[in-house]
Amino acid sequence: MGRVEERLASLGIEIPDAPPPAGEYVGVRRSGALAFVSGQIASGVGGASPSGRVGVDVTVDAARSLCRAAMLNCLGQLKAELGSLDRVRRVVKVTGYVRSAPDFGGQPEVVNGASQLLIEIFGEDGRHARAAVGVAELPRRAPVEVELVVEVVTNDA
Numbered sequence: 001m002g003r004v005e006e007r008l009a010s011l012g013i014e015i016p017d018a019p020p021p022a023g024e025y026v027g028v029r030r031s032g033a034l035a036f037v038s039g040q041i042a043s044g045v046g047g048a049s050p051s052g053r054v055g056v057d058v059t060v061d062a063a064r065s066l067c068r069a070a071m072l073n074c075l076g077q078l079k080a081e082l083g084s085l086d087r088v089r090r091v092v093k094v095t096g097y098v099r100s101a102p103d104f105g106g107q108p109e110v111v112n113g114a115s116q117l118l119i120e121i122f123g124e125d126g127r128h129a130r131a132a133v134g135v136a137e138l139p140r141r142a143p144v145e146v147e148l149v150v151e152v153v154t155n156d157a
Contacts, residue, residue, distance in 0.1 A: 002086030055101030067113030
């Protein structure tokens, strides 16, 4: 068991199986030492896919938890692609999309749910560049969606 897998066990965090793509795309695309994870929602949370607008139907705290769950789905995609999260050298960038009510400006607080999870798991290597964007709609009326870019350890590195 590697350092990341040990860290996950000590935190009591389970990485879910990679959800299948909902369209004509792949869950992860690698280019050189970078792995780009397609946007993930918090599907399967409590047996259903939550919906609604943050700031009206969904509280900031609930949306932060949904961002964390969506990032777990990103990590599930990565684990399926890489075989082990121990192959992640560092997190490069997170983009979080928040289905926002009019005049809602708390997107950074919501996307912190994803960012904090990565720092918990990867420590300093989990710190990343980030965008937190408010949007009118997301697939399946989801409140949040996140995508992830990581640098991976390659066989030649």
